[in-house]
Amino acid sequence: MNPTPRERVPVLVVGGSLVGLSASLFLGRLGVRHLLVEKHADTSHHPRGRGNNVRTMELFRVAGAERPIREAASTLAGNHGILQARSLTGDEQEWLFKEIDPGGGLARISPAGWCLCSQNDLEPVLVRSARELGGDLRFSTELVSFEQDADGVTAELKSRETGERRTVRADYLIAADGPRSPVRERLGIGQAGPGDLFHNVSITFRAPELAEVVGDRRFIACYLTNPEADGALLPVDNERDWVFHAPWHPDRGETLEDFTDERCIDHIRRATGALDMAVEITGKAPWHAAERVAERYGAGRVFLAGDSAHEMSPTGAFGSNTGIQDAHNLAWKIAAVLDGAAGPELLSTYEAERLPVARETSARASARSAEHSHPGYAPAPGAGGGRQRGVLTVALGYCYPRGAVVGADPELPVVPDELRMTGEPGTRAPHMWLTGPEGRRSTLDLYETSFTLLSGSDGDMWRTAAKGAVQRFGVRLNCYLIGTEPDDDLAPEEGADWAEKHGTTPEGAVLVRPDGYVAWRAEGRVADPEAALAEVLEALLCRT
Structure with a gap:
């Protein structure tokens, strides 16, 4: 590495997806100068993870981003619930739940609410908000290598457009670089958990006739259970654009090349029950559901957040939300240390607080996939099964029995059976x-x-x-x-x-x-x- 760094910045964020961009937003709100690098040329163009839970929306609310996010999400604002059906044209249909907030009881405990905003719509909002706060966001820029010492981190960056390399010196590095995190691997941090759960190919397609078939069933997702053509259907605009998650079995020798347009069209028609429907395939992207949690949340001055720290089954949308909440927890602690108000040992409480939350939440996510019989997921015998109680306790009620708290009950469950919003140390403060x-x-x-x-x-x-x-x-x-x-x-x-x-x-x-x-x-x-x-x-x- 060049011994004379060309740039100096307090925080370097690696990864410009939901978690990295959220970290940039939160650091900017706290006045922390930072640089974010993302190897891809732009934000996501694929309508991936879309469920933003109430706790995440509380964080975006205080960060001034809730309104533009809801504007970006307006198309799906009327969609609620998860439907399970053998097909959309048959009689075997059941709402796993029909309303996210039946009775409107959530308003008593939070000023925010759930928001259905696809990643391709949410990320541009975060980019604009972060840059308005002075965030230095550089796409088409990758981390080549890094070294750390007692005083900071020296990183070598490369422009994927020009090939230019430059060295950056930072006090801290936040790695939000995904489930195959090169930073985590460089640190030698292992992972624990069951591992891969199932694989899907996410297919975007255009089918205006499908809106008639769906009718007034404004679902978030529909799990289609035809054993010969199962999958998950998600609306993009409720009219012509849709997403279908088709099970993929690489363990049986299936390759992505096997998912031809013809095969995908036939699969979608049989799954929905609309056998003569016109379908135009517009994109395909593989994704993998897994349950893995890093054994540590960082080393020295380098910290993991989001998928680099934990992978979760998509059911319940816990993964991205947990990652965004990681970034929020870490941002204020880094700001306090950089301000000189806190000692560096405060940063050790990041792992003490967030690692137990990730372990509990990832297990709940897998159990919820088993409960919902998520297409493609065949849980081990005895796993999951019964109805999952208290989903809101996972999203909003997680606790910190240990960490940067004084007087917390050390036996306080990380995810309680019932929501506790009574002002106990280690819990989210009550709303009024x-x-x-x-x-x-x-x-x-x-x-x-x-x-x-x-x-x-x-x-x-x-x-x-x-x-x-x-x-x-x-x-x-x-x-x-x-x-x-x-x-x-x-x-x-x-x-x-x-x-x-x-x-x-x-x-x-x-x-x-x-x-x-x-x-x-x-x-x-x-x-x-x-x-x-x-x-x-x-x-x-x-x-x-």
Whole structure:
């Protein structure tokens, strides 16, 4: 490598798909200068993974990207549920679930909601948003090699257009470079799990007549179970463009070349039951479903995120969402260390928090594929089977029993059986609506670029403690008094009790991390709030 780097940047992100682009967005929101490189010339053109769960949309909401994402997703805004059918023209049909949020109960616990936005529509939004924040995104640029030392990472990059090579020196490297991650392999990090689950060929096709066959069944996906022509049908625009996932069996000697246009057309017709339908094949792309989780989430100054850290069955769309949430967890921690507010040991909590979540979530995803009898998936005897309860607990309710939290129950399950939104340390902070100078906001809208301390009308001592902490640690920390008194910062909606909602008392306080997770909670009056808060922040920020 060139001993004199030509560029210097705090963070280098490798991989410009959903997770890498999300990392760029989150780092930009925190004011962290960074460079993202992606070997492909552009974002994805294939309508791949589309399910963005409520937690992901909460993160995009506070990052200012929710509105453009929903605009990009407007075509499928009315699609809900998973249908299972022998064909679209027969009587053997069953909704595995018909509504994502039956009864609208989700609005009580979140200001956001699920969003069906295909990867080819979502990625351009993330590119625009990241670049507006100053992100340096370079496509057709690949990582050739990297070395790290105690002070940083030196990476060699190559332009795939010109062949030019240049050296970049970064404090940290985030590898979002996919399931076959060269960075993970270079670090020698192994993987654990069952491995490959099944293989599909994703076929994009045009068939205007199919809209009549589908009718008013506005599904997210339809699992077609004809044993001679099974697969999954997904709408692109509900009118003429569609995607069909056809099972592929390379273990039986099948090759991609075997999936000729004629074979694909015949398969789609038989699977849907529309035997005379005109079909035009517009594209094909292989994909592989697997359950693997990295044994570590990085080494030294290099961190794994997304598919480089975990592969999951697509059922439930947990994989990309988990990766986006990886990036969010890591971004605020890197920002705190670069700011000098936190010690570098804070970055070790990334693995402590996210690795257990990946293990639990990947297992749930495979079980859900078994439950839904996903085409092409033949689970091992005894795997999966029964109905999966609490999908929302996987998407929204995952917990951090250990990591950058103080006072969390170490026995707290990573994915609980029931949703826990009561302000416990290590859980996502509760949502409630507040009114203040900036209008109506969710509590979740307060959390992104700083720690946040919430207290009641009599919380002047906590406000003083927060000011002292800012001066002492140089940490980003905002304090809000919630109540109906004139000096309060924010007022809850009529009849709402912020203290009860957060599991504390009017004299207590709740400290929330930049990612919206409860870092610590004082459940009542504290003799010396300033000393108590300082002790907590020393532990959280690894300053001891």
